[in-house]
Amino acid sequence: GNSVTQMEGPVTLSEEAFLTINCTYTASGYPSLFWYVQYPGEGLQLLLKATKADDKGSNKGFEATYRKETTSFHLEKGSVQVSDSAVYFCALMTTDSWGKFQFGAGTQVVVTP
């Protein structure tokens, strides 16, 4: 079956540090890949997505590239801010299950001043 594995947190960083959150997936066919972010007290918000191999999603300084050869979709940001403290979820959706996300467990990121 389909699954998403992401690195465990919490990840604690200083402001302006480089952030990487690893995400790998197992899926049949060609899934679309997503990163969602949940700020404290809020719902999950779409951060970025990629729908085919080698696509790069980007938003708010975050980037992730769909790597089919390594079945990965790692999230990166070059210089984090305190406001990036949140829980980040990697997710996939396949063409045979539109509307049904398969999420990873989430990675909490804590950025300190």
Add this chain to the structure above:
Amino acid sequence: EPEVTQTPSHQVTQMGQEVILRCVPISNHLYFYWYRQILGQKVEFLVSFYNNEISEKSEIFDDQFSVERPDGSNFTLKIRSTKLEDSAMYFCASSEAPGGAQETQYFGPGTRLLVL
């Protein structure tokens, strides 16, 4: 910016009791979803709903669960006889169209359910 809202934010109930979790999706959205996250585990899909019918449900969504759109604005999840293992964060989501890759699902902040 329009948002999905959920009430209550926290719910504590006794095992065997019925609970209803409420969601107000974004007003022009037609597709609705429930997910849950047991503490420390993954966010899991429960059910999708369109045109007053369930479109898809997971194996978790057994007979004790039901969903309803009782009026033009609310979308509810009912758990008929709660069990300890139903304790989780429940997320509602909505989208304008079928959740293909080009459509974004908008999530609510969640209801944390604790069954004692």
